[in-house]
Amino acid sequence: MFTSIELCAGAGGQALGLEMAGFEHLCLVENDHHACETLRMNRSHWQVLEQDLRGFDARRFHGVDLVAGGVPCPPFSAAGKQLGADDERNLFDEALRIVEQASPKAVMLENVRGLLDEKFEAYRDSIVQKLQELGYRSEWKLLNASDFGVPQLRPRVILVALKAEYFPNFSWPQEEPDSAPTVGEALYDLVAKNGWPHAEEWMLKANKIAPTLVGGSKKHGGPDLGPTRAKKAWKELNVNGHLVQYDSPAKDFIGKEGFERMPYLSLRMAARIQGFPDEWEFFGKKTHSYRQIGNAFPPPVAYAVGSSIINALSFSSNAFLHDVKTAPPARQLELI
8 A cells, every 4th residue: 555645635636536546645634624524524534634734744754655735726826816936825835845854755736727837937947946856856747637537627737756766657647538428428317316307408408528617715706606707608508607506406497587497506516527426525514515626636637647656656666676586685685
């Protein structure tokens, strides 16, 4: 079993995907109470540390296989001021401090597509340089969740770093365009579950993958599907994005004027759009639950990248054992 620590764990999307890949989480750090309760509710054996990342000391986890996390996105989001390193919410420096303390074999950090903008090139280079000083080789890559079976585009920037001896064995997971179901295909059973008679007609109209879910921040954003542009995109899929509901449409659901036969997404539908399994529950009322869902990292993407990291670490371990077994006795002692 490979071990990991999870930073800014949120509702557990990345942690769940990495668990599926084969990582055992030694601890998960998250400062949002509702998200921490979600983690505890779904995985009672996980050690969830409800605290600010700036106060987390990772030295007791020295030698862990992986440090992973999704540091806050607003500093680099096109929807914000894009203050980057100057934004007080930026935690990349804290993540690097933790990497230095824990000295893991691998690092995996995710963020929004805006981090790849030209204005942040120098900052990205500084992160790579710091990791190099710590003995890592690293690479940035933009991955779309829809290429891993998730029914929404959701582009995310992933930074993977491995200690120099492991990096040559790492390769990014194979992307599979057109592997994701449409919104209609993904949600039909949930839309129909209360007997709504127009569910099949709706499914045929919801014939594309979803736009990126927007969870909103603690200061802004409620239980709806985001700003005007996002709501317009959802309307093209026959979904009323002005609200998120607790449950699927009732049997007699008609819809509001201008949105006839356009159901709202339920919390469970939103979670499925993110790639969460149906058994994953979320703590809190609608706004808190939807914020956790909308800001999550899709588990299938985390699973794919985590599996590639494990393959790299496993290949190196197997190669080392082969070198030990095939070396002369005196050399075996040197290798060990």
